[in-house]
Amino acid sequence: QQQVKQSPQSLIVQKGGISIINCAYENTAFDYFPWYQQFPGKGPALLIAIRPDVSEKKEGRFTISFNKSAKQFSLHIMDSQPGDSATYFCAASRISPSGAGSYQLTFGKGTKLSVIP
Amino acid sequence: NAGVTQTPKFQVLKTGQSMTLQCAQDMNHEYMSWYRQDPGMGLRLIHYSVGAGITDQGEVPNGYNVSRSTTEDFPLRLLSAAPSQTSVYFCASSYGHGGGYGYTFGSGTRLTVV
Numbered sequence: 001q002q003q004v005k006q007s008p009q010s011l012i013v014q015k016g017g018i019s020i021i022n023c024a025y026e027n028t029a030f031d032y033f034p035w036y037q038q039f040p041g042k043g044p045a046l047l048i049a050i051r052p053d054v055s056e057k058k059e060g061r062f063t064i065s066f067n068k069s070a071k072q073f074s075l076h077i078m079d080s081q082p083g084d085s086a087t088y089f090c091a092a093s094r095i096s097p098s099g100a101g102s103y104q105l106t107f108g109k110g111t112k113l114s115v116i117p
Numbered sequence: 118n119a120g121v122t123q124t125p126k127f128q129v130l131k132t133g134q135s136m137t138l139q140c141a142q143d144m145n146h147e148y149m150s151w152y153r154q155d156p157g158m159g160l161r162l163i164h165y166s167v168g169a170g171i172t173d174q175g176e177v178p179n180g181y182n183v184s185r186s187t188t189e190d191f192p193l194r195l196l197s198a199a200p201s202q203t204s205v206y207f208c209a210s211s212y213g214h215g216g217g218y219g220y221t222f223g224s225g226t227r228l229t230v231v
Contacts, residue, residue, distance in 0.1 A: 006159075009157075034219065034220075036220075036222075041224070041225075042224055042225075043121075043207050043209075043222030043223050043224050043225055044160070044207070044220075044222050045222065046219035046220060046221075049219065089159060089160065104162060104165070104175065104176075105150075105162070105220065106162070106176075107152075107159040107160040107161075108159055109157060109158060109159040110159050
């Protein structure tokens with residue numbers, strides 16, 4: 001059972017364009033939604049994150065839009081650059097069903113973004 | 118400040134062999150976890166720890182053991198390697214384990230089981 005669904009699997013965007021990656025979740029117990037960026041041969045790195053009581057968060061060229069009623073959130077990359085070419089993962093955090101007070105972070109399957117000059 | 122250090126970076130095992138993937142962090146983080154990354158599958162949680170002496174299972178724990186004797190170290194043991202365990206393994210740590218704490222990932226261990 002996939003708890004966080006991410007789309008598209010891959011995305012090609014022209015330099016200067018807007019990259020949009022979407023995620024959806026079912027479990028309303030999720031309370032924290034980060035995005036991670038991963039370059040080839042490296043571990044993922046935290047990019048930006050949002051809580052469900054906020055509808056939008058912007059950091060530089062990166063914006064998260066969050067729709068609590070639809071249980072969807074998305075990452076927008078404005079003025080996309082070749083250096084943004086990477087795999088992006090959305091994730092969601094909730095209290096672990098097995099551990100008292102401990103949390104689990106569940107990832108989407110990732111989107112490979114290619115920004116072409 | 119080294120962050121999260123994983124060793125080895127690459128490993129080839131024969132089916133049935135055992136080995137330990139090492140993970141160490143120098144940030145005094147309470148929370149540590151192990152993920153495996155497979156093509157098209159994203160990152161799946163294997164085991165995690167909320168502090169020294171406390172571990173719990175994640176989504177795909179079978180075939181793996183962990184222990185947490187110190188805050189700094191969180192090794193992952195493969196008891197009897199199987200080809201299905203061929204993957205890239207990532208260790209991650211965070212200051213806390215509640216929502217709102219970003220994870221710091223290591224650079225990964227690429228494991229091949231033949």
